[in-house]
Amino acid sequence: MSKNLEAYYGLPKVVEFCKKCVISNQRPSSTIEFKNEKGEHKRVINFNVDGICSACVYHDEKETGIDWNHRDSQLRTLLNKFRSNDGSYDVIVPGSGGKDSAFTAHILKYKYGMNPLTVTWAPHLYTQIGWQNMQEWMHTGGLDNILYTPNGILHKEMTKNAFHNLLHPFQPFIVGQRIIGPAMAKKFGVKLVMYGENQAEYGNSIEENTNPIMDMDFFSSDDALEMKFGGVSMQEYIDSGRYTKDDFAPYIPPNKEDLINDGVEVHYLGYYLKWDPQECYYYSVDNTGFQANPVRTEGTYSKYSSIDDKIDPFHYLTTLVKFGIGRCTYDAAQEVRNDKITREEACYLVEKYDTEFPDIYFKEFLEYISTTVDDFWEVINHHRSPHIWNYVDGEWRLRHTASGTGTDD
Amino acid sequence: MNKARVIARVDVKNEFVIKGIHLEGLRKVGNPNQMACHYYAEGIDEIIFMDAVAAYYDRNSLSTLIQDACENVFIPITVGGGIRTINDIKTALKSGADKVAINTKAVEEPEFIHNASKVFGSQCIVSSIEAKNIGEDEWEVYTHNGREPTGLDVIEWVKRIEILGAGEILLTSIDKEGTKKGFDIKLYEMVTDNTSLPVIASGGMGKSDDAVKVLENSNVDAIAIASVLHYRMESVCDIKKALRENFIKVRL
């Protein structure tokens, strides 16, 4: 039936769910964000002939096919190459003080003897718990940090455009967050940038998981003026008369050639250490003063993941609208893979929480993007792909769910 | 003054014992029956089995576990997590539990505590309270395994629960739980000042000295401990020895 329905964004017309976890085949892979424009077709997660997603395949590989002792040796060799002996910083760890970056920075310093500088591209609006965890990262975790907060006026306008044009309010943030690592490396003369886990853990191509070094394309651009923020090019922002090129300095990545010539390398720790997000939570509570969200995070059942930005819930809302995948699905799929919950339990949780509307910061979000409630819903509904959503009895419902309770299941 | 009771708290998910922090996280730490037998052999005074995820899945599934435990462990057993109906209590007691611990249902429907204690006797009914510190000397009651705030003040709730007929209070500090950094002693001081029911302090024990401090500085009757035992940081013997050395009476 769904074969006759249009699928936006070039998504697969038939909605399928992984047989092992609960992710669907509509999940997009990572994009080069500053080239992200309206109407672009999405590359999606791969499902193999047995109906299993590449993240699950990769996870099985992690369990049985990788020699983690060898990977640890590789890590030590890499770190030996960059370790400073004059007290200067020798690794940049980008992050917000959430469990992943807290773990990464702390373990690099206290187990592997590096001298990290953590760098934070500021969340749009820090939550109280997010700010507290970030501070504890320094005070209890014993680390140095630079918090970089970009010009709020521009950032808000970009975010607004991103919401309206792409239904992807996080797009400008992601641009900045990806650039800050290498950018700070250049400023401080540090050659190594270490992220936590690779997004490939969640369904990018398998090859990306076997390559520890992030593709330089991800964060460098050859012609800055062509960069798009919220689907609007830098040139257009400047042409409006409200901004100059100076305002875009934080968003202009370092030159690719310069980075290569300087010998900057960007790695992810998840290649070298067997990654388990929940274990990062335990580690960060024990070592960096991290605390879980005092209440259940909206749209999911957990309290420990992505809790520092008030705008965060709206990112997940938009993935729900565009791909039928809400926050709970992401959390549950990860926990199934890491053997915390069964697929059956995951289905139950997704049914219960995935479509929960994030009320707590809704008003603040609307203010941030200067949008009325009515306009908000118009944009949301405009982006619902017919092959995912069905309007029944006055409400929008998913055609397909992992539990098989969709209108077309 | 009664002898202080040292109680092992065993959080269970399916066939595993799990241990979280701040009532979050599903790290597996062992087999429930094995661990119960082990703690019993070491001289633990009671065991509390909590179905750690009952709230998420609208189920409770510890009957088989209790039946097995009963065959080998001859000390009082309390069961909690997802107890929602009179029938749930009946099933738990029939399986071999001596007491049931009730949290979410009691907050949603306080009458349930009253009815349950009338049917089964208040000695079977433990009010399980999850407390989060929200200001100086102020704690809020949470439900659903530390996820949903209720707006209820812990002290007010404790007073109500006593009137409703609960026989005992299991009081867990969400802030301290799983951190191994010591109990929230102020919480227990305030609550024991406001109730005549026996109170079990739960959450935060990392070393014997924590147990000594909470028993010396508040009127709690018992401590429920998890991380310190599951991670083998101290043994039941070590803990009881430390208590005795500090003139706190315990069962030998």
Added chain:
Amino acid sequence: MRIAIVDYDVGNVRSILSAFENQGSDAFLTNKKEEILSADGLVLPGVGAFSHGMENLISFCLVDMIKEYVLLEKPFLGICLGMQMLFDESEEFGGAKGLGLIPGKVIKLPTKDVLNEKLPHVSWNELNSNSVRWDQTILEGVTDGSDVYFVHSFIAQPENPSHVLSTTEYSGYHFCSSIKKGNIYGCQYHPEKSGDVGLNIIKNFVRICQQ
């Protein structure tokens, strides 16, 4: 050799069955006359309210059966409420009649008017002999001062001091924690929940049944 446990829908019988099994005895639940009278030992469990327990005994027609069994002078063990109901009456709820097999009554544990004294008495507490001899009883081999598990608000007061087998102290008040009248035994505490000490007591009862 069979030990019958009275089934009258009151109390956690599973643990009692497990404990007896653990001590090598073939114990079973029943409320049938022939099975009770022909058993080598009879156990009356129970928790909760005296009046509720008596009501259930009456509705299951067990009162006469138990009295008839006791006349046969075979071993009998009452646990917690099961011990309390052996007496003449309880002061609970304005007065309720018991089985009247042991002279005395059941009263509420007195507590001082201090918040520290909590009811119910939920605690491990010590059995004291006060020089009463324990050999050939269910407490044979139990060390004086051993801890057993109590959970109750009421206690039994035997009229005849020779029926007191052990006492226990609670907030300076000494109450009767075990009784013996001929072959009738009672434990205010729960031997099936009292670890090794409790299992020892059960073992002793089993041995007494075997004689």
